[in-house]
Amino acid sequence: MHFIHYARVSTKDQSDRGSYEIQITNAKKFCHDEGILLDKEDIFIDKGKHGWDLNSKEFKRMQDALDTRDGIIIEHTDRFFRGDPADPTTIIDALNLYRAIFKKGKIVYSIYDKRELKMETLMDVLMLTVKVYGDSERIVVDKKKQRDGIKRRIENAGTWGPKIKKLNERQYRELRAKGFTKTTCAKFLGMSAVTLNRRLHELQIDDFEEFKTKKETIVK
Structure with a gap:
């Protein structure tokens, strides 16, 4: 043949x-x-x-x-x-x-x-x-998702969750200086109050003392 x-x-x-x-x-x-x-x-x-x-x-x-x-x-x-x-x-x-x-x-x-x-x-x-x-x-898509997940884990310092929302410290301080509560500030910054407290803790910002000092200054 x-x-x-x-x-x-x-x-x-x-x-x-x-x-x-x-x-x-x-x-x-x-x-x-x-x-x-x-x-x-x-x-x-x-x-x-x-x-x-x-x-x-x-x-x-x-x-x-x-x-x-x-x-x-x-x-x-x-x-x-x-x-x-x-x-x-x-x-x-x-x-x-x-x-x-x-x-x-x-x-x-x-x-x-x-x-x-x-x-x-x-x-x-x-x-x-x-x-x-x-x-x-499908395998290609799954592998891409896996790569994206690993990248996100690295960016999030070892966590698999959604990308961490960073705190705009300057904007936060300006809002607090104007007398807004932390809950209101959190809404302005697009995060929950729990997340805001976590970010403040990570940045070692003692918000209560800082705000108290500002209020005392204003009163004087």
């Missing part, structure tokens, strides 16, 4: 890291193990592509070459995704592309799934792919 291989990398960074080389290596190993012929000229690479493009010269060459070969090897079903897997049109476009290949009597083998793809099972595979993408996005 004579196959072709289509490799695609989404970004220049992936290309620099050799992602397409890994895809090609995996395809060659599969062909070697299965006794399938894969010529150098039958390997097609789209670099820096977010999704397959009908106007891509490499994609057109791949389709033309497939007409004279028995099948195609891809790393994963998402190699034929045109965009965001969460977009329903992405799945429809991919299914139509696979259907066109199957109608020609060609074989599609996914290295990731370790099996030959059939039209009757392809929908399940693609939906699973979408789920995997969704899980990956």
Whole structure:
């Protein structure tokens, strides 16, 4: 049997890291193990592509070459995704592309799934792919939240709570000098009276004595 291989990398960074080389290596190993012929000229690479493009010269060459070969090897079903897997049109476009290949009597083998793809099972595979993408996005978001939490813990001197509200000492002293109660000052400063007392304690401000002295000065 004579196959072709289509490799695609989404970004220049992936290309620099050799992602397409890994895809090609995996395809060659599969062909070697299965006794399938894969010529150098039958390997097609789209670099820096977010999704397959009908106007891509490499994609057109791949389709033309497939007409004279028995099948195609891809790393994963998402190699034929045109965009965001969460977009329903992405799945429809991919299914139509696979259907066109199957109608020609060609074989599609996914290295990731370790099996030959059939039209009757392809929908399940693609939906699973979408789920995997969704899980990956969730993991990325969770990791970001975790990093933000660690950063906040550092900023909060070892606590996991929301970012600590700092006391504007100058503004507080001005309010107190005008005769406002601590409760009123707390409202002006956007914090609870308990939090205000905690901040005063942390700053070692003996507010009662200080205020008492100011009142005595005013009385005099």
